Amino acid sequence: MSGLIVQKYGGTSVAQPERIQRVADRIADRYGRGHSLVVVVSAMGHTTDELIELAHQVSKRPPQREMDMLLTAGERISMALLSMALSDRGIPAVSFTGSQSGIITDGTHRRARIRRILGDRVREALSKKQVAIVAGFQGVSETKEITTLGRGGSDTTAVALAAALKADACEIYTDVDGVFSADPRVVSGAKQWRRLPHDLMVELATRGAGVLHPRSVELAKQFNVPLWVINSLRQADGTEIVMRGMEEFAVTGVTSDSAKACLEVQLTRATALSALWDLATRHQLAVVAPQFVSGRVSCFVERDCEGEWRSHLQKLVTDGFVSSYEFRSDWVPVSVVGDRFSQDGSALQSVIEALASAGVEATTGNASSLAITLAVPRSRADEAVQALHRIFIEGSEA
């Protein structure tokens, strides 16, 4: 087999020169077996965080446009280094920025969405048998402004490129073996999935399974891109994300997400809901597991977008849509993802009971056909995951 593979290596995989060498070895091996390769890279290790820290040292409110200019330096460094390491191994390689790859986005800085991918220079490199190294996380708007894709940006770049180039597979390299039924650092009995359907993976990712970003999985599902999660640090089987087939998957995983916080908003009238949704959509602010009961909205949002949410919500207060809001950053979502949940609330009930028997208080809860999500105190999240894994996954195996 000698198809076209898009690989993506995250920040940990390229954190130091030695790791870049290891990635280069892996690519060289694959190239030697006759594959056409497009390699998407993130910035090295903590580069992005360090750049953000620098920005805050020179400005209290760095303009988003300049943040994008700053942050895109990160992938520029890692992609050039990887290209050099390949060339040192006699593998012809050429690196491209998001702009050079023709990754055209809308103009929303820090959270841009990909509109289309031109990819001419990438295709040209492939036709010359070169490995194309592409900067993850970045693009360029129609007005030639540099943009970044926000969270999960590099995964999204990889999947979007795989879709545009009609690649045979998209491989996401990371520092874990694959997708597990829970975080193995929290649940010792967590089991790895060999194959998992896209829609369950979307639910897991949305609810805190950090291994893949939900955006990229949704994109893979939409364009039918065969997606793999593979450990870049050691040989392991990995997990294949597949179109849903005949198999039953039952409860697939238990997750928690410490990057989220609970947001509660009291609307002045039910019709004010659209003003709130409009706000989230317009500013591309993620909203997870929203629920709406008699004018009160509860959901989970990115904890570090608190400032942004507050300023937008304050405006909705001024405009008369919202009467009050509360940002409860000590509450995080814990979820059970699977595809055997009925929607009558009985599954939600058994999750609440399982938590109660473990002594974990759960307040707001939300159930869909594929996932049940509850808010638990941040300090009890690990215990909650362990209790739910024991009952829903280990119990189901017994």
Place this chain on the structure above:
Amino acid sequence: MSGLIVQKYGGTSVAQPERIQRVADRIADRYGRGHSLVVVVSAMGHTTDELIELAHQVSKRPPQREMDMLLTAGERISMALLSMALSDRGIPAVSFTGSQSGIITDGTHRRARIRRILGDRVREALSKKQVAIVAGFQGVSETKEITTLGRGGSDTTAVALAAALKADACEIYTDVDGVFSADPRVVSGAKQWRRLPHDLMVELATRGAGVLHPRSVELAKQFNVPLWVINSLRQADGTEIVMRGMEEFAVTGVTSDSAKACLEVQLTRATALSALWDLATRHQLAVVAPQFVSGRVSCFVERDCEGEWRSHLQKLVTDGFVSSYEFRSDWVPVSVVGDRFSQDGSALQSVIEALASAGVEATTGNASSLAITLAVPRSRADEAVQALHRIFIEGSEA
């Protein structure tokens, strides 16, 4: 006065966030006085050196194209940070890469030459009363490849932009007060020039006065750009580089250049000289104070281009143009620059005698109407500069 000023801040001036704040204060002050401003920045402090070091950790021979991709990350960081610091002061600012500024170069990576400057986005920013921050040192080729301009690149960017935008002045900010008759760290009696003609500044710069790069001064001379050298770290008068006027300048400065080494090449025949010159031109390798006596060429070249020179010269040996060559890295050029030298060799003679009386051996020597350059042992360069300054400058004042 409210003209258009192009300012350039080097790596030392933006080495840390606090220094970037200081530069922002200076720009804000100038903007407040009604000037239109274009600000060219280098990478922060030692960023470029650190990136080069990283490259050598992943590759024995990093491809030049990828080095350019890597190194251009440096200015991207400093320009975004400066733009943020300005915006924090309420000054509208917008940063542009070399490519966005339309700095079109030839395709020679690491040592590209500017072909022309489009500057549309810079002009547009100025028309909106924004401060345009431009990445120094970088450009883009006609085939959309990222290039860097090599040594003195940021100075060259600033002067070229000043020429293209017909700026009223180009101010080069650095960590010294201006141009001196010798390096004040070596010669305590060195005196600062308030005004200096372009052609003498070219000679000083070519011969090791690190304050300005000769390329940028030549460009300023060619396009009649009024050029200033100003201390960015404290208030001081600076030096203005002017068109030659009625004034006499006599001996202007004494320099040495430890970044250079002496190269001696024995040609097989006199006509082989053109093959050697062609090599230097084609690879844009700087050659200072060349001389040619009965088939033997002697000159000064960049010490860290030794490897490159050796591989090119070896080819000339193979092709029968060169019989032998010697790279004498323990010999450096020491020069006296001025405009009262006759070309009959008597000035050269007095320089050699001055050195001999100071006990410094000088071998190869070269005299033009504006400068006399001799090779002295690297370890004796400071003594040579002190002796020549005493005789030619302090003596001439007595």
